[in-house]
Amino acid sequence: MTADLTITDVRLTPVLISDPPLLNTQGVHQPYATRLIVEVVTAGGTCGFGETYGDTKYLEIARPLAAALPGRQVTDLNGLFTLASGVEVDSGRVENSVDVGGLRGVQTAGKLRLSVVSAFEVACLDALGKARDLPVHALLGHKLRDRVEYSGYLFYRWEQHPGGQGEPDDWGAATDPAGVVAQARRFAEDYGFSSFKLKGGVYEPDEEIAAVRALAAAFPGSPLRLDPNGAWSVPTSLRVAAELRDVLQYLEDPTSGTPGMAEVAGQAGVPLATNMCVTTFPEIPEAFATGAVQVVLSDHHYWGGLHRTRELAAVCRTFGVGLSMHSNTHLGISLAAMTHVAATVPNLDYACDSHYPWQAEDVLTRRLTFRDGCVDVPDAPGLGVEVDRERLAALHQRWLDDDGTMRDRDDAAAMRKADPGWVTPGVPRW
Template identity: 55%
Template sequence: MTTDFPTESGLAGAQSPSGRATIIDVRITPIAFPDPPLLNAVGCHEPWALRAIVEVDCGDGLVGLGETYGDASHLTVLRMVAPLLVGLDPFRTEHLRSVVDRLLGTAEAPAEKLGPAGGMGPEKTALRVFSAFEVACLDLQGQAIGRPVHDLLGGRVRDEVPFSAYLFYKWARHPGGDADRYGAALDPDGIVAQARTMVRTYGFQSIKLKGGVFAPDEELDAIRALRAEFPTLPLRIDPNAAWSVATSRRVAAETQGLLEYLEDPTEGLAGMAAVAETAGMPLATNMCVVSFDHLPEAVERGSVQVVLSDHHYWGGLRQSVRLAGICETWGLGLSMHSNSHLGISLAAMTHLGAALPQMAYAADTHTPWQLGVDVVEHPLTFVNGAVPVPTSPGLGVRLDRDALARLHENYLRQGITGRDDTGYMRRFHPDFDPAKPRW
């Protein structure tokens, strides 16, 4: 394994003027792990998912862990920030955030610094970068005082955090690759078979289908088939805004009584508000409300009734607690969004979910799609669809350095440096058009 920033020798156990340990080293390790051919509104997942593992080291074995996006542009900004954290107090996360903001969170920040949030401005980029370091610092804090991270967020209000089965239309294999345990899912029967496997393996008590792949009527047939197979489990569908307002209204009418909520059927706050006017179920989003300044208009228009938080881009765990409080004030429901992730992110999500009384819906997770690969020694496990909340200090997971080295080697040899679902799909279907609305 290589590190992007060499450890400063002779600083182990370095102390701040207050006598508290300070950060002596920050390591950023990009990794890649196999990703199945999962289909969505903009294409297909490539054979490798990218992440970056963050280690914030205070010496004497005290190392905090974070996990974040692994795209090359995001790695660039992580590497810009990391050296500036050396010498800082890991308990002063607001000061750490100010360091990140000064570098990245200004209108003058060059475009090449904006990473995966480039279209959303420098402030959002700064939050995405800060979040990985904040989680690592909270892990450090918990280890230092012998308390779990959820105690640093207000204490747990539940002993287990429920998650939802996350179904995808998918090919049986990547072209030229081997089949995975889930096989193909290109019709209602395939989706139901996938759901059976996930419910049997993980015990999930709710089900979400990633839509926007086939015509809405075909996806409605899959929802109806899931209802027939699982008559008591809450169902959701997320077409990633692939439908027009008119189509979204029709789907909402036809799924009244079938769906727990309808996620991002159409684009934008105005479009979602138009659908919400007639929908018989809540509308949820992780697309049109992704920063705090989106909330006033969303509330005024009545665009959404459920916000899917994601600490990776909302600015970390404490910012997510702040979001939960705002949602409670305005009567909005709360859940958690997921992207391809490993065990450090699952642990962070679990600690956050444990401390949020406002979380009324099971969270999303991509854990089943890791196919057993992880970067921690003992990943958290699912019991009846929920993850028992860790009670050991910090996040409660430890880095598997052999696994980290293997996954870093994957990153070095596989050649993918950024996610491109559309480009990958067009390799096999050159006429694929991700324009929205498609239906």
Template identity: 50%
Template sequence: MRIREVVLTPVAFADPPLLNVMGVHEPFALRGIVRMKCEDGVVGLGESYGDRAFLDQVRTVLPRLSGHDVFDLPGLRRLVVEELAGTVLSDEHGLIGGYSMRKTVASVYSLFEVACLDAQGRAVGRPVVDLLGGRARDAVEFSAYLFYKYGAHKGAREDSWGPVLTPEALVRSARRMIDAYGFRSLKLKGGVFEPAQEIEAIHALAEAFGGLPLRIDPNAAWTPGTAVRVADELQDVLEYLEDPTPGIEGMAQVAAQTPVPLATNMCVVDIGDIEAAFRARAIGVLLSDHHFWGGLRDTQALSITCESFGVGLSMHSNSHLGISLAAMVHVASATPQLTYACDTHWPWKNEDVIVPGALEFREGAVAVPDGPGLGVEIDEDALARLHENYVRCGLTKRNDSAYMRQYVEDFTPHTARW
């Protein structure tokens, strides 16, 4: 089945002022939506990043896709490699690790691979999970993703969550998420305040939600010594500690001194990082992300590598919409080794580009859609509305640090600050 046309639509959707080590989220998050129009009227869907640098590389590949067979994924990868040879996209917001040509190719290829798999599934009348080998689980569990946040964007009214800057406010936001979505594990985005305050917050969550697995991710805000101290203080309540300090070497120093498993989506971000990290025993859990690990099939291949070396597997999330969530659910369902609850920003958004109803959280999990392909459909009116958001907002890349300086004039990122 041949591709006739691929339409790329950049979109923007409202994002709260969520705080992290690099600053604060801007009023809109950016995504790129692909509709892969094929023979017989089949349309495959894909979703990935929406910053201009990434979209420009996607546009470079688009002219080569017409006439390509959606079942020829090795040929698709070769095509992307040919078009992007020598191109390196940087992670400007600083939250998903290093960059390389290999990671750039993997990121662009992933967008098209998901759309091809969606088209394949629609053509043969089977869900993507079946194309990936079948279901290891019928529903995929997710973790509540807690953030410190300001109450409002600059010049805007306070949002419904209000300010979340204290342990008490974090507990309230966690309770709201659990009540709405049924989450059975909790993750805190740390690296915002001094470690003592964030230790207090984790203890408050442990007291309020005893028995639920807890995680904290300071995005490399701490030195190795501080990371060891925090791990010692929280070892009785943490499921894992994510990216406490920068780099494989720093993570290995911490891992050697604590029984708490260390997780990452920053120091191991493509296959070139695996040998060094695994030899150094720097991590116990790897957070996969099909958006930059090369798609759904490469995520499955990564899971086998992790299993071979005794490394657990979870899944990273950035601010995403329903097409990405559907892809995450299908690949997680088909990957037995992915045993930790996945991350998701889902509760923080109130807009989408898909028809509602296909993806629902029940007891913290999302059932695999039964429909063909990804099992989700584009809401054309919503897509047009979010594209208009993109045009009007004027944002072309994510820059948490620059936006943070509207709140704190002399702000600098907190990487390895404490």
């Protein structure tokens, strides 16, 4: 290995990973979820890895970007973003303006590009760190803490996917308060989580209120969050807030849209968090000016990488708005990236979200682990994780073998396997 940091090759490897039947307001997770692994290779022989969404609309952007990168330096992150801003996005991808898979707000050309270039940025940082013998957190100004805390991300879920598709697991069903508490207990025992978020918007609000009450009784004093992904009207949001304000750390996206969130925030008596109405920099001014959100859930994937996550943190700091971290289904490369950047942000005020405990499969030789609800910030060069190429190839083969049904996230289509008449519910649902 030499110090030549010129990019000679960029490899894109879409994979399908097993995913449990987790429920949300749009439907249920498919048996397999798609991710894209981005690998940047330098002339000096260093490989750096990043990870992002693997749906077709992201691959369409990743391919021309990957082709344009050889010859550039892994240090040239500003140039990387300039290059990405020139990649064309099919207008058909953005005309409906809301992201239908993933429940993460608007879908603009810029946001789609950022969701892709973020994985390239992480891969470049991983390569640079390895070449310089420095951990990624050191490239971001050095860690401020040795461990990053995560919360237990609870889902209503079925025991298995319709028709027994996919890979079985031993979690069992969680469709009522007792099931949710049992899931939280296992999370607490296996991972040490001491704060919990329940994905809501699945059942009638009263049932979800009962589940959060049951959690509060089982884990007295633990920070709790409820996230119906914008499924409630303003009056319903206010009713739920009134019922749960004594036990909620924050209420996440109770209703859809910044004006509705502002109305709820004004009277709820509990902070509101979002990964739906503030997901891009242009959405910040209205939301902050109207007091619509008290906590922004950052996500380096769609905010555009680790440097931009730190820029978001600075804006939140300036306006006295809290910061935490959102997650969609992801693998260990992204958990490492999240942990590195989280360790460098002074105002990361809350335990971060992560789907990782739900992912039984990974592309790493050694999975990252949670201890006392925390992930140790890696100090090894780069991201501090090693990719298992055989594993990567096997999960890519599953993607190749798929007939196309799993390659694009569609929770409503997965729900129709159990309920043929299912259509994505309009909002407000309740």
